[in-house]
Amino acid sequence: MTADRTKESLRDAYGATLVELGEKDPTMVVLDADLSGSTRTVAFGNKFPDRFFNVGVMEPTMMTIAAGLALGGRTVFASTFAVFAAGQAYNAVRQSIGYNRANVKIVATHGGLLVGGDGGTHQMVEDIGLMRGLPGMTVIVPADAPTTRAAVRAVADADGPAYVRLTRENLPTVTDGAFRLGTAPELRSGSDLTIVAVGALLARALDVADELARVGVSVRVLDFASVKPFDEAALLRAARETGAILVLEEHSVLTGVGALVASTTSESYPVPVRRVGVPDVFGESGEPWALVDRYGMSTERIRDEAWELLRGRGKVQ
Amino acid sequence: MVEDVPVDRLASLEATAREIRREVIRMTCAAGGGHPGGSLSATDLLTALVFHELRIDPADPARPDRDRLVLSKGHAAPALYAALALRGYFPRSELATLRQLGSRLQGHVDRRKLPCIEASTGCLGQGIGMAVGMALDARLAGRPSRVYAVLGDGECQAGPTWEALMAGGHYRLGNLVAILDRNGLETDGSTEAIMGIEPIADKFRAFRYHTVEVDGHDFRQILGAFAEARRTTGGPTAIVARTVKGKGVSFMEGQHSWHGKAPSKAEAARALEELGVPPEGTAP
Numbered sequence: 029m030t031a032d033r034t035k036e037s038l039r040d041a042y043g044a045t046l047v048e049l050g051e052k053d054p055t056m057v058v059l060d061a062d063l064s065g066s067t068r069t070v071a072f073g074n075k076f077p078d079r080f081f082n083v084g085v086m087e088p089t090m091m092t093i094a095a096g097l098a099l100g101g102r103t104v105f106a107s108t109f110a111v112f113a114a115g116q117a118y119n120a121v122r123q124s125i126g127y128n129r130a131n132v133k134i135v136a137t138h139g140g141l142l143v144g145g146d147g148g149t150h151q152m153v154e155d156i157g158l159m160r161g162l163p164g165m166t167v168i169v170p171a172d173a174p175t176t177r178a179a180v181r182a183v184a185d186a187d188g189p190a191y192v193r194l195t196r197e198n199l200p201t202v203t204d205g206a207f208r209l210g211t212a213p214e215l216r217s218g219s220d221l222t223i224v225a226v227g228a229l230l231a232r233a234l235d236v237a238d239e240l241a242r243v244g245v246s247v248r249v250l251d252f253a254s255v256k257p258f259d260e261a262a263l264l265r266a267a268r269e270t271g272a273i274l275v276l277e278e279h280s281v282l283t284g285v286g287a288l289v290a291s292t293t294s295e296s297y298p299v300p301v302r303r304v305g306v307p308d309v310f311g312e313s314g315e316p317w318a319l320v321d322r323y324g325m326s327t328e329r330i331r332d333e334a335w336e337l338l339r340g341r342g343k344v345q
Numbered sequence: 346m347v348e349d350v351p352v353d354r355l356a357s358l359e360a361t362a363r364e365i366r367r368e369v370i371r372m373t374c375a376a377g378g379g380h381p382g383g384s385l386s387a388t389d390l391l392t393a394l395v396f397h398e399l400r401i402d403p404a405d406p407a408r409p410d411r412d413r414l415v416l417s418k419g420h421a422a423p424a425l426y427a428a429l430a431l432r433g434y435f436p437r438s439e440l441a442t443l444r445q446l447g448s449r450l451q452g453h454v455d456r457r458k459l460p461c462i463e464a465s466t467g468c469l470g471q472g473i474g475m476a477v478g479m480a481l482d483a484r485l486a487g488r489p490s491r492v493y494a495v496l497g498d499g500e501c502q503a504g505p506t507w508e509a510l511m512a513g514g515h516y517r518l519g520n521l522v523a524i525l526d527r528n529g530l531e532t533d534g535s536t537e538a539i540m541g542i543e544p545i546a547d548k549f550r551a552f553r554y555h556t557v558e559v560d561g562h563d564f565r566q567i568l569g570a571f572a573e574a575r576r577t578t579g580g581p582t583a584i585v586a587r588t589v590k591g592k593g594v595s596f597m598e599g600q601h602s603w604h605g606k607a608p609s610k611a612e613a614a615r616a617l618e619e620l621g622v623p624p625e626g627t628a629p
Contacts, residue, residue, distance in 0.1 A: 057485070079485070081516075089474045089508035096478020099456075099464065100409075100486065119468055120505065124475055128465045129457060 033200035033231070036173035039137050042194060043068030045180040046105060050076050056184075057097055059083060059106040061090045066196075067107040067137045087112040088120035091132070095124035098131040103184055109143075110136035110193055114155035125189045126162045132190075133183045139169070139193040140278035141306060141323055142228055144316035151311035151319075156226075157283025159191040160256045166190035166209065167256040169277075171230035174205025175253050182209050195228045195278075197316050202231050203251060212259035216241075218248035220343045221334060222266035226252045226277040226285045229304075229325060233276050236330050245338060252285055260292060267297040272337040274302050276330060278320060281305040300340055302333045348569035354397075358564045361431060362392040366593045367620045368427035368440055374613035376444040379452065382603035384424035386528035386561070386588040387495060391421070393567045394493055394524075395428040403433035406461050410488050413479050415464045417472025417506075418497030418526060419453035420605070425462075426450050434461040470503035472496070473523060477513045480521040480581075491520045491575075499531030501542045507552070513581045514553030521581040522574045523554065526561065528590035530601040549583035561586025594619055 050056050050072055057079045064070040064082055073080035083090045087108055094106040107113070113136035114121070125132045136155065143151045160167045166183060168190065170176040176194060183190035186209060206213065212224070216237045225233035230251055237247035248270050250262060266273060273293065275286040286303030293299055306323050314322065338344045365388050373379035395401075399412040416425050423443060430437045435449070442448035449458040453467030463479070466472040476494035483490040500506050513521050527545065529536055536542055549556040555577040559566035567586065574582035590604070591597025594616040597608075608616055618624050 055486075081481070083512055086505070086508035086512070088470075088505045089477075089512060092471045092474025092505065092509060093478040093481065093512060096415075096464070096475035096480075097482045098478070099475070100479060100482035102482060120471055120474070123465065123468050124471045127455075127457075128475075 033202065035198040035200050037198045038170060038173050038176045038194045039068040039196070041173035041176040042135055042180055043071035045177045046072040047075050049181065049184050050079065053103060056103045056105070057081065059090050059094050059104065061085060061087045061108040061112065063108050067135070069105070069107045087117040091117045091120035092124040094132045095128055095130035099128065102131070104132045105135055106132055107135045107137065109138040109150065110152035110155045111138070111150050114158045114191070115152060118158060122162060126165055129164055129188055131187055133192065134190065135180065135192045135194065137194045138196045140195060140228065141311045141319040142195050142197045142278060142316040144196070144319065145313050147313040148310035153280045153306045153311065154283060155193060156255060156277070156279045156285065157287070160288070164188060165256065168192045168253055169227040169255055170194065170207070170253050171225070171227050171251060172199050172201045172203055174201060175203045175207045178205045178207035179253065182207060193227065197228065199228055200231045202234055207253060210254050210257035210259055212250040212252050212254065212262040214248060214262070215251050216247060216249040218246035219270055220246045220341070221337055222248040222250060222270045222273045223334070224250045224252050224263070224273055224275045224285065224289055226255065226279070228278050229276040232327050232330055235327060236334055239331070240334065245343065247334070255285055255288070258288065263289060263292060264297050267293045267299045271341050272300045274304065274330070274333055274337055276325065277305045278325060279305055280308065282308055300337055302337055304330055304333055347565045348572050350565055350568055355564050358392055358396060361396055362389050363593070363620055364431060365392060365424055365427040367617055367622060369423045370594070370608060370613050370616045370620065372423045372427065372440050372443040373607040374610060375441055376607060378444055378607050379423050380420040380605050381423070381608065382530070382590040382597060382600070383418060383497060383526065383528065384421045385592045385594065385597065386590045387418070387421045387526045388424045388592065389562045389564065390495060390524055390526060390567060390586055391424050391428045393564060393571065395432050397568060398571045399493065406434065410490055412490055413463045413476070413492045415466065415472045415476040415479070415492065415494045416454050417466055417476070417494050418469065418500055419466030419472065421495070422450070422452065422454045425454060429461050435459070469497065469500040470505035473506055474509035476521060477509050477518065480513065480518040481516060483520055484518065491522065493522045493524060495524045495526060498525060498527050498529065498536050498542060501525070501545065502540045510549070510552045510554070517580040519578040519580055522584065523549070523581060524584045524586060526588050527585055528588045530590045530604065532601065532604045534601050546585045549585065554581050554583035556583045556585060558585045558587070561588035562592055
């Protein structure tokens with residue numbers, strides 16, 4: 029019952045947006061760590077070779093060099109895979125970029141299990157938790173190409189460090205690209221249940237919401253691309269107005285948006301919250317969407333969790 | 346390479362360094378913590394930078410074309426704070442607040458609290474990378490700024506130090522100078538016993554640095570190396586400065602135990618006496 033939607037590469041959208049930003053801002057620089065073809069920063073590098081630094085396999089030092097470049101007043105983008113950007117380079121991001129409040133935008137491609145065949149070593153499922161825990165770090169997880177374009181422009185316009193997590197897989201276009209920092213657009217209105225969806229799972233959230241609507245269940249869907257700052261008002265309104273929240277993220281349930289939603293609502297307006305995401309395990313090699321299914325984020329599982337919450341609220345038998 | 350420096354200039358730098366050493370002792374004693382050993386070994390290098398080599402102006406501290414000093418061994422903060430205060434960047438009285446709650450003088454240098462600091466450092470192996478970024482920035486912008494990074498020798502065991510040095514060599518950053526405070530000791534003991542970094546000058550050379558070895562407590566040699574670095578335009582320069590940890594205080598010299606330990610009041614009084622401060626109660 030999946031809606032027929034056009035799929036687009038988030039990475040291509042990123043590369044093209046970098047070129048657009050580089051044309052507008054002649055001081056902007058971009059760094060990569062030997063993955064410029066995969067991250068698509070190569071598009072910027074081809075266009076502006078003097079402002080592109082492919083530093084090779086030295087992710088921590090890519091971050092420290094990026095910080096040094098930024099402290100002179102430049103906007104700096106640095107890209108590599110999420111496992112290297114948030115994992116390998118963590119303390120360089122923490123001290124040189126975060127603690128120094130350097131104006132560096134880390135755009136990490138290949139987040140989550142959707143890396144697929146490369147396996148668990150490269151499937152970064154802890155990055156949202158690591159990055160949203162850093163003081164002053166903006167964290168964005170776009171669900172599609174239009175939001176990627178808007179988010180990359182938004183972080184370039186804002187002063188300060190940012191982490192944007194992209195997905196390797198092409199994703200269906202589900203938003204109108206009207207992304208704004210700190211807002212959670214309501215893609216479906218509803219009153220029986222809210223699904224908070226992050227990144228690649230937003231399309232599945234919409235599918236389940238539409239399916240439930242056909243049997244008379246009204247599901248609200250919030251696009252939580254802006255993880256930090258997050259839209260606390262929209263979240264608490266959803267808690268108040270729908271009484272239950274299901275969180276979908278292709279990330280560890282221990283430290284991701286599910287944890288954020290549960291802690292925020294429990295402090296301010298406690299309602300039942302269920303988290304669909306990666307359990308406390310590493311991934312493995314496999315076809316990307318088969319992995320997502322296998323690790324507990326299948327459409328069936330999402331539907332079951334939704335029914336569970338609805339039954340708990342007495343909305344259905 | 347020995348620079349021909351006027352005698353009164355040398356005497357002035359030596360007097361300033363002695364004053365900075367006294368402040369390091371007073372600050373760490375008052376704070377009850379800090380890193381006197383590596384501050385004292387780097388004092389002459391920092392004095393030479395802040396009072397001679399760097400094109401900086403306390404009256405216009407943010408001018409874009411200023412030279413940059415990155416203290417990659419951020420734990421030598423007391424020595425840099427004292428140098429910058431004496432140079433006129435902030436009141437000397439503020440030195441007494443080192444490590445206290447609400448102070449701008451953090452345990453490791455912090456640019457957000459104290460703007461005359463160019464880069465916040467502390468966790469090792471990162472300042473040199475930031476310095477590479479700053480040198481690239483200056484070159485891209487066509488600014489004459491030169492970037493000086495002061496590294497510790499324990500820090501040379503860290504992989505990212507060599508990543509950053511590799512990048513500085515690869516990009517042929519003629520405006521970058523890496524200065525190694527080679528005092529031979531890290532927290533737990535001798536670098537060569539723990540994880541040897543020698544032959545360190547050869548390593549810098551292999552990473553495409555014009556490399557100069559100096560006595561890091563001899564101002565003529567230090568200034569000579571800086572002058573040589575300025576003449577070296579095709580790539581970066583490394584200055585391997587042989588130093589003594591705890592330099593200037595007899596009971597601290599060559600003792601790794603003074604890496605991260607503050608002197609007691611009695612020890613501070615002894616140290617200050619050695620540094621030319623008359624003991625309390627004696628006539629001036």
